[in-house]
Amino acid sequence: MPTKPGRTDELFDFASRYLVAGVSGSARLNAATGRPLYLTHGDGSRVYDVDGREFIDYNLSHGATFLGHNHPRIREGIEKALAMGVICAYETEYHSRAARLISETVPCAERVRFANSGSEATMSAIRLARAHTKRDKILKFEGHFHGLHDYVMWNAHGPARAEFPTYPYVPLLVESAGVPKEIAQFVIVVPWNDPAAFQQAMREHGDELAAVICEPVNYNSGCIPPEPGMLELLRAETTKHGALLIFDEVLSGFRMAPGGAQQYYGVTPDVCTLAKAVANGLPLAVIAGKAEFMRTFSPFGPAAHSGTYSGHLFAMLAVIASLTEIRQDGFYPAIFAKAERLYGGLADLFASHGVPVRVQGLGARFGIYFGVTKEVKCYQDCATIDGDLGYKFIRACFERGLYFHNYGKLALGHHGFSASHSLADIEETLNRVEDALHNL
Numbered sequence: 001m002p003t004k005p006g007r008t009d010e011l012f013d014f015a016s017r018y019l020v021a022g023v024s025g026s027a028r029l030n031a032a033t034g035r036p037l038y039l040t041h042g043d044g045s046r047v048y049d050v051d052g053r054e055f056i057d058y059n060l061s062h063g064a065t066f067l068g069h070n071h072p073r074i075r076e077g078i079e080k081a082l083a084m085g086v087i088c089a090y091e092t093e094y095h096s097r098a099a100r101l102i103s104e105t106v107p108c109a110e111r112v113r114f115a116n117s118g119s120e121a122t123m124s125a126i127r128l129a130r131a132h133t134k135r136d137k138i139l140k141f142e143g144h145f146h147g148l149h150d151y152v153m154w155n156a157h158g159p160a161r162a163e164f165p166t167y168p169y170v171p172l173l174v175e176s177a178g179v180p181k182e183i184a185q186f187v188i189v190v191p192w193n194d195p196a197a198f199q200q201a202m203r204e205h206g207d208e209l210a211a212v213i214c215e216p217v218n219y220n221s222g223c224i225p226p227e228p229g230m231l232e233l234l235r236a237e238t239t240k241h242g243a244l245l246i247f248d249e250v251l252s253g254f255r256m257a258p259g260g261a262q263q264y265y266g267v268t269p270d271v272c273t274l275a276k277a278v279a280n281g282l283p284l285a286v287i288a289g290k291a292e293f294m295r296t297f298s299p300f301g302p303a304a305h306s307g308t309y310s311g312h313l314f315a316m317l318a319v320i321a322s323l324t325e326i327r328q329d330g331f332y333p334a335i336f337a338k339a340e341r342l343y344g345g346l347a348d349l350f351a352s353h354g355v356p357v358r359v360q361g362l363g364a365r366f367g368i369y370f371g372v373t374k375e376v377k378c379y380q381d382c383a384t385i386d387g388d389l390g391y392k393f394i395r396a397c398f399e400r401g402l403y404f405h406n407y408g409k410l411a412l413g414h415h416g417f418s419a420s421h422s423l424a425d426i427e428e429t430l431n432r433v434e435d436a437l438h439n440l
């Protein structure tokens with residue numbers, strides 16, 4: 001129960017005097033509650049806020065805290081790094097150990113470079129593809145989010161299309177002001193899980209493309225897995241046209257298999273990007289790929305890549321801890337058992353209360369589509385999304401100690417659980433959701 005009701009509001013007012021909108025990044029605000037969480041601490045499956053409230057967390061640092069908060073192995077890693085003297089911008093033996101672990105775990109990762117954020121990683125991967133192919137255009141998919149730099153701020157969220165006279169090309173929609181309109185000439189967007197659209201785009205533009213980039217599981221639109229054959233098609237067409245295939249596994253990485261979606265589906269891209277779960281909450285991203293392409297990075301090749309904080313030692317030790325943990329026997333069977341209970345339980349509860357909601361999940365992340373009842377196979381299938389219902393549900397859960405994040409009324413968003421969530425946590429969650437639905 002709250003010990004000091006209103007402390008969040010006080011802090012929000014205070015923070016808003018110094019931080020734009022009271023937050024360090026816009027996505028910190030939960031659109032449904034109108035506030036960020038101001039935390040005192042996190043532990044395991046739970047976070048605790050300044051009002052003394054405890055929440056079972058289904059946001060988990062936008063997906064970064066895959067093992068759970070305050071994980072002992074991660075703490076050990078950080079303490080070891082701290083004892084070495086806050087080393088930054090030098091190499092240590094742990095950098096190559098972390099890279100080796102990634103290389104042994106992720107199929108395409110013959111060579112590895114580090115960066116600090118997913119946005120930085122996709123920016124570098126695209127640069128590498130452009131430098132390697134000497135082409136400028138990229139093809140991406142509607143509803144796929146690849147970060148905040150200008151080349152990918154297109155058609156990630158946006159409103160649903162009413163008609164589609166430009167098929168197979170989705171009319172370009174920029175996600176932010178400040179992106180030069182000239183960038184549009186370098187971007188082609190087609191719908192996800194539409195082989196015919198993709199094939200036509202490749203016939204017409206394949207030879208101009210530096211890369212095709214995708215989220216192999218489109219978690220940024222909830223959870224939209226690839227239809228059977230889709231990833232294989234991307235693989236075949238990019239090879240045919242000499243474009244690189246980039247899997248952005250910032251969110252899908254490690255979520256359903258140690259080697260991410262590329263291992264789970266058995267399709268190996270040329271290059272992939274990783275972040276979030278790879279260092280369990282420490283700021284780290286990875287650009288990894290086949291050696292012949294990764295050699296395009298300086299100093300071997302012409303594509304610049306570096307950074308003062310790239311491969312910070314704290315994060316390196318966290319990568320080693322994190323990958324050691326997920327490679328243990330029994331790790332993924334436990335994830336899948338919890339996934340089945342949680343997603344099945346939620347779907348049953350919505351159905352039994354007559355609430356039109358679809359739940360889709362794979363591994364440890366999932367989407368809840370309010371106002372949608374049919375299977376979601378592409379962004380357009382969410383045209384009927386009911387933002388008001390989503391808000392009501394998230395607020396009702398919030399009052400009952402369940403934290404679901406909301407990125408905007410009509411944003412599809414994504415949720416997840418961690419390895420620290422127990423089956424008992426999931427049962428408790430389902431009980432609280434049932435109570436929330438009774439009172440909606």
Ligand SMILES: Cc1ncc(COP(=O)(O)O)c(C=O)c1O
Pocket residue numbers: 062116117118119120122145146147148215220248249250251252275
């Ligand atoms: C698939 C994907 N790519 C890139 C990014 C950007 O990562 P970051 O927020 O670390 O810049 C995200 C962030 O959510 C993501 O989900």
